[in-house]
Amino acid sequence: xxxxxxxxxxxxxxxxxxxxxxxxxxxxxxxxxxxxxxxxxxxxxxxxxxxxxxxxxxxxxxxxxxxxxxxxxxxxxxxxxxxxxxxxxxxxxxxxxxxxxxxxxxxxxxxxxxxxxxxxxxxxxxxxxxxxxxxxxxxxxxxxxxxxxxxxxxxxxxxxxxxxxxxxxxxxxxxxxxxxxxxxxxxxxxxxxxxxxxxxxxxxxxxxxxxxxxxxxxxxxxxxxxxxxxxxxxxxxxxxxxxxxxxxxxxxxxxxxxxxxxxxxxxxxxxxxxxxxxxxxxxxxxxxxxxxxxxxxxxxxxxxxxxxxxxxxxxxxxxxxxxxxxxxxxxxxxxxxxxxxxxxxxxxxxxxxxxxxxxxxxxxxxxxxxxxxxxxxxxxxxxxxxxxxxxx
Numbered sequence: 001x002x003x004x005x006x007x008x009x010x011x012x013x014x015x016x017x018x019x020x021x022x023x024x025x026x027x028x029x030x031x032x033x034x035x036x037x038x039x040x041x042x043x044x045x046x047x048x049x050x051x052x053x054x055x056x057x058x059x060x061x062x063x064x065x066x067x068x069x070x071x072x073x074x075x076x077x078x079x080x081x082x083x084x085x086x087x088x089x090x091x092x093x094x095x096x097x098x099x100x101x102x103x104x105x106x107x108x109x110x111x112x113x114x115x116x117x118x119x120x121x122x123x124x125x126x127x128x129x130x131x132x133x134x135x136x137x138x139x140x141x142x143x144x145x146x147x148x149x150x151x152x153x154x155x156x157x158x159x160x161x162x163x164x165x166x167x168x169x170x171x172x173x174x175x176x177x178x179x180x181x182x183x184x185x186x187x188x189x190x191x192x193x194x195x196x197x198x199x200x201x202x203x204x205x206x207x208x209x210x211x212x213x214x215x216x217x218x219x220x221x222x223x224x225x226x227x228x229x230x231x232x233x234x235x236x237x238x239x240x241x242x243x244x245x246x247x248x249x250x251x252x253x254x255x256x257x258x259x260x261x262x263x264x265x266x267x268x269x270x271x272x273x274x275x276x277x278x279x280x281x282x283x284x285x286x287x288x289x290x291x292x293x294x295x296x297x298x299x300x301x302x303x304x305x306x307x308x309x310x311x312x313x314x315x316x317x318x319x320x321x322x323x324x325x326x327x328x329x330x331x332x333x334x335x336x337x338x339x340x341x342x343x344x345x346x347x348x349x350x351x352x353x354x355x356x357x358x359x360x361x362x363x364x365x366x367x368x369x370x371x372x373x374x375x376x377x378x379x380x381x382x383x384x385x386x387x388x389x390x391x392x
Contacts, residue, residue: 001041004086004093007072009034009041010048011094014068023049023303043188047143051075053302054141057113064104069094077105116141120310125295128346132374136344139373144299146183147174147377148190149204149232151239151265157181160201167193176206176377177213179236199264204232205297207377211289211340212236214369214382217243221284224248224272226327231258231269233289233340238267245269246280282332290320292341292348296371296379317347324356328363333387337363340382344372349381357385364388 016026031042052059052071060066063074076083088096108114112122115137125133150160161171161181169186195201212233219242225234228247238245247269249255262269272280293313298305331337341348353365368383
């Protein structure tokens with residue numbers, strides 16, 4: 001495909017996303033219909049689409065419309081490229097620009113539009129991040145780094161780095177966690193790499209790894225990952241200590257890849273349905289990586305920035321509070337309840353913990369930490385709670 005044909009493909013995919021189709025489904029559908037597209041073409045179209053989603057408002061302003069065509073026109077103008085070199089340049093290029101399109105477009109207004117943030121969300125970000133809100137929003141306009149978690153039960157971080165290099169994957173240690181490597185080149189080769197196939201490395205953001213690194217895990221603990229999802233943190237916990245591992249998710253289909261991942265990593269676990277939790281409890285440690293806005297990971301999932309609403313955020317807060325209450329009842333007397341989000345919003349983080357502690361005086365908050373995107377990871381928050389002895 002020519003560069004112009006890739007832009008036209010991105011326009012078509014973006015218009016499907018605007019019509020309500022999830023980005024991954026729209027991209028997959030385009031790839032299946034476009035058998036002529038090679039791996040580099042698919043990667044380039046994907047990059048165009050996700051760059052446009054990250055910068056949706058500013059690209060639409062520069063392009064004069066919030067359509068796929070307008071956003072890609074805005075993307076070219078943002079990059080300082082002459083749109084006439086793309087639009088109408090080849091048989092499979094986007095149609096030539098109309099006179100009104102040539103004259104359309106403007107610089108995005110300072111504030112939320114230029115920062116590519118919904119207007120309603122901006123005050124919440126300022127409340128949560130203060131003077132760092134603008135830096136956070138600017139970073140969300142860029143692509144996220146790719147991090148690996150080294151399974152220290154199978155190899156060392158340095159040995160993994162050397163072995164990856166021999167497969168054409170250049171990495172460097174990342175300061176977020178002792179198990180973290182950042183891929184510098186060759187990320188698309190990873191899934192065919194032997195280290196990935198035999199469970200010596202896993203894809204996992206550095207802050208996500210650090211959340212697990214901070215857990216007070218000990219050999220022999222009975223540990224429940226209450227919101228296991230794909231199981232990344234469950235696998236990371238099992239790599240840190242010899243624990244009896246249980247996993248649960250309200251939507252079990254999210255865990256469908258976990259058995260294969262656990263097999264690669266040499267991890268054993270027991271899945272539990274909701275009705276089985278009481279029977280298998282109590283647990284010495286419960287990790288609740290709760291459903292959240294995902295605002296710390298919007299570089300990876302930029303659709304979330306635009307689909308979140310004030311109503312949805314309130315619903316998420318109610319779910320988070322309910323999960324904390326349910327999980328607390330399953331923690332042993334001297335056990336630890338660990339809360340985590342990939343959010344940067346106070347209403348999902350510190351305020352949830354404060355509200356839980358106020359409503360449950362037998363519990364006291366202890367360790368808590370925040371990771372910011374400015375430090376080269378996703379945004380994350382975690383807090384640990386324990387019972388005040390003699391009260392429960």
